[in-house]
Amino acid sequence: xxxxxxxxxxxxxxxxxxxxxxxxxxxxxxxxxxxxxxxxxxxxxxxxxxxxxxxxxxxxxxxxxxxxxxxxxxxxxxxxxxxxxxxxxxxxxxxxxxxxxxxxxxxxxxxxxxxxxxxxxxxxxxxxxxxxxxxxxxxxxxxxxxxxxxxxxxxxxxxxxxxxxxxxxxxxxxxxxxxxxxxxxxxxxxxxxxxxxxxxxxxxxxxxxxxxxxxxxxxxxxxxxxxxxxxxxxxxxxxxxxxxxxxxxxxxxxxxxxxxxxxxxxxxxxxxxxxxxxxxxxxxxxxxxxxxxxxxxxxxxxxxxxxxxxxxxxxxxxxxxxxxxxxxxxxxxxxxxxxxxxxxxxxxxxxxxxxxxxxxxxxxxxxxxxxxxxxxxxxxxxxxxxxxxxxxxxxxxxxxxxxxxxxxxxxxxxxxxxxxxxxxxxxxxxxxxxxxxxxxxxxxxxxxxxxxxxxxxxxxxxxxxxxxxxxxxxxxxxxxxxxxxxxxxxxxxxxxxxxxxxxxxxxxxxxxxxxxxxxxxxxxxxxxxxxxxxxxxxxxxxxxxxxxxxxxxxxxxxxxxxxxxxxxxxxxxxxxxxxxxxx
DNA sequence: ATCGTAGGCGCC
DNA sequence: AAAGGGCGCCTACGAT
Numbered sequence: 001x002x003x004x005x006x007x008x009x010x011x012x013x014x015x016x017x018x019x020x021x022x023x024x025x026x027x028x029x030x031x032x033x034x035x036x037x038x039x040x041x042x043x044x045x046x047x048x049x050x051x052x053x054x055x056x057x058x059x060x061x062x063x064x065x066x067x068x069x070x071x072x073x074x075x076x077x078x079x080x081x082x083x084x085x086x087x088x089x090x091x092x093x094x095x096x097x098x099x100x101x102x103x104x105x106x107x108x109x110x111x112x113x114x115x116x117x118x119x120x121x122x123x124x125x126x127x128x129x130x131x132x133x134x135x136x137x138x139x140x141x142x143x144x145x146x147x148x149x150x151x152x153x154x155x156x157x158x159x160x161x162x163x164x165x166x167x168x169x170x171x172x173x174x175x176x177x178x179x180x181x182x183x184x185x186x187x188x189x190x191x192x193x194x195x196x197x198x199x200x201x202x203x204x205x206x207x208x209x210x211x212x213x214x215x216x217x218x219x220x221x222x223x224x225x226x227x228x229x230x231x232x233x234x235x236x237x238x239x240x241x242x243x244x245x246x247x248x249x250x251x252x253x254x255x256x257x258x259x260x261x262x263x264x265x266x267x268x269x270x271x272x273x274x275x276x277x278x279x280x281x282x283x284x285x286x287x288x289x290x291x292x293x294x295x296x297x298x299x300x301x302x303x304x305x306x307x308x309x310x311x312x313x314x315x316x317x318x319x320x321x322x323x324x325x326x327x328x329x330x331x332x333x334x335x336x337x338x339x340x341x342x343x344x345x346x347x348x349x350x351x352x353x354x355x356x357x358x359x360x361x362x363x364x365x366x367x368x369x370x371x372x373x374x375x376x377x378x379x380x381x382x383x384x385x386x387x388x389x390x391x392x393x394x395x396x397x398x399x400x401x402x403x404x405x406x407x408x409x410x411x412x413x414x415x416x417x418x419x420x421x422x423x424x425x426x427x428x429x430x431x432x433x434x435x436x437x438x439x440x441x442x443x444x445x446x447x448x449x450x451x452x453x454x455x456x457x458x459x460x461x462x463x464x465x466x467x468x469x470x471x472x473x474x475x476x477x478x479x480x481x482x483x484x485x486x487x488x489x490x491x492x493x494x495x496x497x498x499x500x501x502x503x504x505x506x507x508x509x510x511x512x513x514x515x516x517x518x519x520x521x522x523x524x525x526x527x528x529x530x531x532x533x534x535x536x537x538x539x540x541x542x543x544x545x546x547x548x549x550x551x552x553x554x555x556x557x558x559x560x561x562x563x564x565x566x567x568x569x570x571x572x573x574x575x576x577x578x579x580x581x582x583x
Numbered sequence: 584a585t586c587g588t589a590g591g592c593g594c595c
Numbered sequence: 596a597a598a599g600g601g602c603g604c605c606t607a608c609g610a611t
Contacts, residue, residue, distance in 0.1 A: 260606055262590050280591065282598060305592060308605050332602065337595085339602055346594035346603065411596050418599040425596075497600040501595095531595045531601090 006033065006042050007053045013038060014058045018083060021060035022170030024163070025051070026156035027073045032163030034170045041159030048077035055081050061194075063087070063173045064166075065102045072204035080205070080520055086197040087172045089330055093189070093196055094179055096455065096465035098333030103151045106168070109175040112144050120148040139164050180461070189461025191560065192506060196330055198513035199338065202526060203328035205516075210323030211344060211355060211527050212363075212537055214578075218315060218354035225350055226307035243303055247296045259300060269293070310343055310351055318342040322358070328529075330509070334494075335502030336462045338509070338529050345530060355528075355535075355579035362543045362575050364524070365582040366550040368508070368532040369570040370394045373413050375504045378567040379459040382439035389568045402431040416443055417500045419493030443496050450495020451488040458502035459563055466491050507569070508532060511557035518549050535579065543575050 013035040014021055022034030031047035033040045033054075042050055051074060054060065062081055066088040074081060091105045092098060103117055118141070134142045139150045139161070146168075147154070155165040180189045223229070227243075230236035244259055251257065251268070258264045265279045272291045276283055281301065287294050318324055326342025339345065347355070357363045373394050377385040388397040399409035412428035414420070416439075433440045446456050456464045512529055515536070519525065522542040528535035538546040550573050558569045574582045 258607085262607085278590075280598085301592075305605080309593075309603090326603095334601060337601065341603065343593085343603080346592085348593060407596070415597085415599070420597070420599045422597075422599090425599095493600065501600065533595080 003044065003050050003053055006040065006050050007057050009033075009040050010035070010054050010060070011057050014060050017059040018061050019058075020063050020085065020170060020173060021054070021058075022063045022166035022168075022173075023051070024064060024155065024165040024169065025068075025073055026162055029156055030159040030162060032159060032161070032166040034163060034167035036170075039163035039167050041163040043159040046077075048074055048079045051081065052077075052079045055079065059083070061085055063169050065105075065169045065172070067200055067204055071208055075201075075204040075208040081201065082517060083194070084197050084201055085173045085176075085193070086200045087169055087176065089196050089200050090173070090176045090180075090193045092331055092333075093193055093336070093460075093462050094176065096333070096463040098329070098331070101151070103146050103148070106146045106172060107144075109172055109179075110144050116145070118145050118148050120152055137161070139168055184457060185461040186457075186459065188459070188561075188563070192460035192462065195506070195510045195513055195561075196336075198516070199330035199509040202513055202516050202529070203330050203338070206328045206340075206526070206529070207325060209525055209527060210320075210325040211535075212358050212361075213319050213322055213324050214354050214356040215315075215319060215322055217356065218319065218351065221351050221354055222306065222311055222315060226303055226311045229312050239307075243300060243307075247293070247300045250293050250296055259297070259304075265297070306348065306350070310348055314343060324355075331462075331505070335464055335498035335505060336458065337501060337505040337531055340529075344528065349580070353578050353580040357537060357577050360540055362538055362540055362577060363527075363579060364536040364538050364543065364546045364550060364573065364575055365579065366534045366536075366554075366571050366573045367582075368511075368554075369572060371504050371507070371532045371569070372417055372500050373398075374567055374569055375507060376413075376417060376439050376443070376500055378507075378562045378564045379499065379503050380439040380442040381564050382436050382442075385436050385439045386564055386566050389566075392570060398432075398435075401435050402428060404428055404431065416440060417497060419447060419489075419496045443499070446499045447492035447496040450498075451492035453488075453491065456495045456499060458499060458506060460503065460506040460561075462502055462506070464495065464498040464502060466495065504532070507557060507561045510561045511554055514553040514557045514560075515550055518553055519546065522546055522549070524549075547573050547575060 010021065010033060023031060025031045025047045027047060028045065030041065030043040031050060033042065044050060059082055061083040063085040064087065066086060087105060088100060088102065091100055104114055107114055107117060136147070136149070139147055139155065141147055155161055176193070177190070180193055227239050230239055247259060248255060248257060257268045262279055266276065269276060269279065272293055274287055274290060281298060284294050284298055288298070318326060324342060324344065326340050326344045329339045331337065332339045374389050377389050388394050391397050395406050395410045395413065398413060399406045402409055408428050411425040412432055415425035416429060416432055449456050450466050453466050455466055458464065508531065512526060512534060515534060516526055519536060522538065522545055524536050524538040524542060524546045526534055527537045534550065536546055536550070551571060554569055554571050558567070576582050
């Protein structure tokens with residue numbers, strides 16, 4: 001079966017763009033395609049080109065179980081499909097938590113007990129071979145579970161298996177659609193499933209493309225912060241000791257303190273008259289003037305952070321040919337924010353000048369302004385807070401309404417969303433409850449549910465699980481009422497925040513995937529997603545177009561996502577050569 | 584030896 | 596201003 005024949009086969013069966021098309025891909029083997037009750041195995045060395053052809057012809061919604069680990073074959077081949085349905089991603093939306101598997105998802109969709117999941121057995125010899133298991137060429141066992149040998153990789157052994165696997169993904173997606181229509185999920189959960197799936201496409205591309213890095217500048221900055229590149233292990237030890245000695249010298253000779261051991265550091269601080277509950281930086285900062293040791297320790301920590309986490313090893317491991325690459329996930333296991341490894345989400349400010357556009361390109365940086373309070377206005381529908389979003393600076397009208405300064409208003413609003421209970425914001429919180437009862441009521445209700453151990457749902461329908469694990473049950477059963485209260489309070493804060501953080505993540509992803517789609521014709525690529533910030537790598541001559549596009553995409557995303565029509569979202573968009581130039 | 588946890592800190 | 600929610604990643608340490 002050649003590429004053209006496969007395209008024709010699909011075109012005959014797929015009518016409208018966006019219609020479901022099951023697919024399973026294995027480079028070197030081929031791909032399997034599934035439409036309703038029909039499957040097509042395609043043996044080919046180059047499955048990506050078949051996908052590209054079908055995409056151009058009918059633009060289906062590609063349905064698959066998950067994204068393979070490692071470089072995504074489509075993204076690596078430069079095939080940018082528009083739509084997909086990622087079964088594992090939708091599962092995470094429906095059930096919360098991150099850890100899952102194709103076998104588990106299948107079992108749950110078929111009402112099979114998760115703890116009855118069959119295992120491969122050692123070397124696959126013990127299980128999965130008896131006659132009771134049925135035909136080994138069929139992916140589903142007579143008892144309804146997926147065949148472990150298939151789950152472990154057998155699904156991609158032949159084009160025929162790929163085709164059967166694609167049919168299963170199609171079936172799983174149909175079952176998920178039914179679940180998405182059930183209470184307590186909102187109607188918009190269907191569209192959340194689609195945007196969250198599209199975010200997986202973006203993640204695959206972010207992994208393959210990487211973030212452009214000026215390696216020379218990166219080396220200069222690392223040298224500045226952590227010293228020269230060590231020649232060998234011995235040299236590295238010397239440099240380490242030299243760093244330590246700058247702090248230890250202040251203590252005087254003969255004092256052996258392990259600066260990497262917090263208990264040791266605590267004891268060291270006690271000898272100079274500082275008895276602190278812990279040695280965290282924000283606590284130490286208050287005592288900078290009490291003893292020169294404190295300032296030296298803080299300086300040491302900063303240098304140590306760069307050299308251990310973002311130093312030479314980090315550079316060698318994650319930056320290749322001018323690109324920083326890490327693994328991307330479209331959602332975490334909590335409220336659903338994107339995650340990234342390799343320092344992509346926590347690169348220290350000092351190193352950000354190294355993030356630079358390549359020759360002939362610029363970076364377009366777009367930052368959502370005050371996203372969380374605006375999202376709170378949207379999800380609660382609080383008319384007064386919605387009115388405040390009309391202002392470029394939302395905190396200003398809030399401050400006026402409460403009769404407090406802008407700073408106090410900001411702390412109070414953030415405190416309400418994070419569950420802060422003490423300090424100056426506590427008083428202003430009363431004012432917020434008076435002025436914005438609907439918004440505060442929504443947060444309060446979430447906190448109560450969370451404290452009681454009940455799951456909550458984001459506006460987009462993501463289930464946020466409250467962790468009621470063995471340990472917290474143990475603590476609750478414990479006689480210590482204080483501990484039980486503090487666990488409940490922590491759950492309350494988590495739920496309160498997850499409602500906002502999760503909703504903001506949903507809006508952000510709708511924005512990001514909209515930009516992804518619209519930016520393609522410009523030759524522009526998203527190279528970084530950072531919770532409320534997008535970084536695009538854009539050919540020089542399309543910079544102005546990209547700036548316009550990003551703003552328009554936010555309006556489009558807000559329209560599609562926002563449950564309240566009048567909430568205003570704003571983005572600051574700048575064109576720069578280096579990431580650090582913005583702001 | 585290998586694993587999970589805690590303290591710590593980078594970013595949002 | 597206070598020290599809250601999330602993540603990844605480092606080290607040391609205690610359990611297995």
